Amino acid sequence: NATGFPFAACSIGQAFRNEIAPRCSLLRVREFTLAEIEHFLNPEEKDHPKFASVSKICVSLLSRETQEAGTDAVEMEIGDAVKNGVIDNETLGYFIGRVHSFMVSIGVKFFRFRQHLATEMAHYAQDCWDCELLTSYGWMECVGIADRSAYDLKAHSEATKKEFTVWEAFKEPKTEVILERKIHTGLIGKKLGKKTKMIETYLKSISDADAMQMDEELEKNASKAVQIDGIDEPVTIERAMVSFAKANHLVYGRNFIPAIVETSFGIGRILYSLLEQTYEIRSQGSAKSETRALFSIIPCLAPWKVALFPLMCKTELTTPLEALHKRFVKAHIESRIDCTGAAIGKKYARVDEIGIPFAITVDYETLSHDTVTLRNRDSMDQIRIPVKDVVDVVRDMCTVDG
Numbered sequence: 473n474a475t476g477f478p479f480a481a482c483s484i485g486q487a488f489r490n491e492i493a494p495r496c497s498l499l500r501v502r503e504f505t506l507a508e509i510e511h512f513l514n515p516e517e518k519d520h521p522k523f524a525s526v527s528k529i530c531v532s533l534l535s536r537e538t539q540e541a542g543t544d545a546v547e548m549e550i551g552d553a554v555k556n557g558v559i560d561n562e563t564l565g566y567f568i569g570r571v572h573s574f575m576v577s578i579g580v581k582f583f584r585f586r587q588h589l590a591t592e593m594a595h596y597a598q599d600c601w602d603c604e605l606l607t608s609y610g611w612m613e614c615v616g617i618a619d620r621s622a623y624d625l626k627a628h629s630e631a632t633k634k635e636f637t638v639w640e641a642f643k644e645p646k647t648e649v650i651l652e653r654k655i656h657t658g659l660i661g662k663k664l665g666k667k668t669k670m671i672e673t674y675l676k677s678i679s680d681a682d683a684m685q686m687d688e689e690l691e692k693n694a695s696k697a698v699q700i701d702g703i704d705e706p707v708t709i710e711r712a713m714v715s716f717a718k719a720n721h722l723v724y725g726r727n728f729i730p731a732i733v734e735t736s737f738g739i740g741r742i743l744y745s746l747l748e749q750t751y752e753i754r755s756q757g758s759a760k761s762e763t764r765a766l767f768s769i770i771p772c773l774a775p776w777k778v779a780l781f782p783l784m785c786k787t788e789l790t791t792p793l794e795a796l797h798k799r800f801v802k803a804h805i806e807s808r809i810d811c812t813g814a815a816i817g818k819k820y821a822r823v824d825e826i827g828i829p830f831a832i833t834v835d836y837e838t839l840s841h842d843t844v845t846l847r848n849r850d851s852m853d854q855i856r857i858p859v860k861d862v863v864d865v866v867r868d869m870c871t872v873d874g
Contacts, residue, residue: 477638478513478563478730484739496609498744505739511563514640515622515731518561526569527551532584533558545584558587560599560619567617567735571603577872579770580742581749582606585617596623598731605745614741622729629729637727650721651680655714663710667703674700675714687716746773750827767827768850771870778866779823780809781816783835792859793834796844799863805870824849830866 487506494501527550534545535558550569553559559568568585575583588600598619604611625636655675661668678686689696690711697706750768771777780797782789790811800807808828810819816833823831833845837856844862847854857865 477640478511480509480511482509483507496612498740499607499609499612501740504741507737507739509567509735511567511733511735512638512730513563513733514638514728516728518563518619518731518733520562520566523551523554523562523566526566526573527554529569529572531568531572534584534586536587536589539586539589545586559601563733564599564601564617564619567733568601568603571615571617571735575603575605578742578746578773579750579768580605580746583614584611586611586613594618594620594623596621605742605749607745607748612741612745614738614745616734616736618734618736620732620734622731624732625729635727636729638730639725639727641725642723646723647720648723649718650723651683652717652719653683653714654716656712659710660713663713664707667700667707670700670702671707671709674698675709683716684718686714690714764821764824766824766849769827769829771829772872774827774829774870776806776808776823776826776828777830777870778805778807779819779828779831780807781819781831781833782811783816783833785811785813788839789834789836792838796832796834796859796862800866803863803867805863805867820847820852830869832862832866 484505484507486503488503491500491502498504529550530547531550531553532545533548533553538544538546548558550559550565554562554565559565572585583603583605585601586604588597588602593600598621600616600618602613603615603617605614606612628634629636653675655672657668657672660671664671675683686696686698686709690709694711696709698709699706746769747767751765752768753763753765755763778800780793780800782793793809793811797807797809808823810822812819814822820831827849829849831847831849833847835845838844838859842859843856844859845854846857846862846865
């Protein structure tokens with residue numbers, strides 16, 4: 473990231489969990505697709521430069537207090553939620569806002585954000601929220617947004633003995649009181665031999681308060697016995713081996729271990745919930761009270777974008793239909809031809825049921841006026857449109873804004 477900070481890393485791939493009894497269709501499985509964003513930031517500065525872009529988004533929040541009171545989720549602007557302490561900080565609020573925008577953009581209709589209860593929170597977590605989608609199995613966690621503090625990198629650092637820090641340069645130098653530790657390793661080595669390295673590590677790692685207390689005792693008694701991990705018997709530290717003193721230093725920056733705000737997407741759960749929420753049964757209003765099923769998947773996600781029909785299965789209609797299909801193939805727009813002898817209403821019902829958002833019918837007016845009928849799946853509205861424009865029109869309607 474060219475030393476820029478904060479920064480984020482994203483990944484998507486297969487993940488595994490010890491699910492003893494897989495169930496609930498795609499919702500509880502042992503192998504699944506997981507997408508994650510790891511956003512690294514200063515643990516003392518959790519403002520976000522783009523927070524204003526999400527601050528006015530109104531989201532459904534089921535806070536910890538709301539759950540304990542047994543009441544329903546509350547609609548609240550993200551900016552107000554951060555200001556009132558419902559959401560811990562701006563960066564967490566920013567990612568909640570982005571998840572909300574993502575869910576709306578893919579057509580999810582029923583979702584909320586639920587805060588983890590105190591009994592659910594990891595000991596190191598600052599704040600955690602789940603984006604839950606409504607399914608036939610109830611509310612299901614599909615995205616987790618968690619402020620994990622600096623725990624992850626601290627744990628990695630302790631395990632690997634490597635530093636995972638970021639340098640922050642101050643705008644103006646600061647004067648700080650720093651404890652200077654003068655350790656005479658040569659003298660320690662002469663008197664204590666192989667234990668020198670462990671003793672040196674101990675003297676460098678003890679807190680400033682413990683170091684000053686040791687210094688006072690060394691001034692009084694000239695020596696102090698200490699217990700050090702890895703050494704069975706107490707070790708005697710002498711006055712000549714170490715000294716501690718506070719001094720003013722001009723500091724130009726500092727190293728710190730970054731905190732992490734993690735957003736995890738369960739792709740299979742989102743897809744399953746979306747399919748459930750977009751499956752509908754609608755009445756055709758006929759005398760027989762006929763009902764038909766459809767998937768109202770948004771055009772950009774639909775596997776097929778457009779269905780192509782001839783009004784009748786005759787050569788004079790199928791020939792221009794094939795030519796139109798080649799234009800869609802060339803434009804990389806997924807299309808499906810149905811040249812069966814079924815009635816046009818039956819063909820519409822078929823493609824509605826598999827979620828194709830648009831249908832084009834080639835009829836005899838196509839031959840005389842070079843136009844086709846374009847039908848919208850959700851509204852069932854139909855318009856006449858010139859053949860030369862229809863590919864561009866469908867492409868535009870299947871393109872995501874922004």
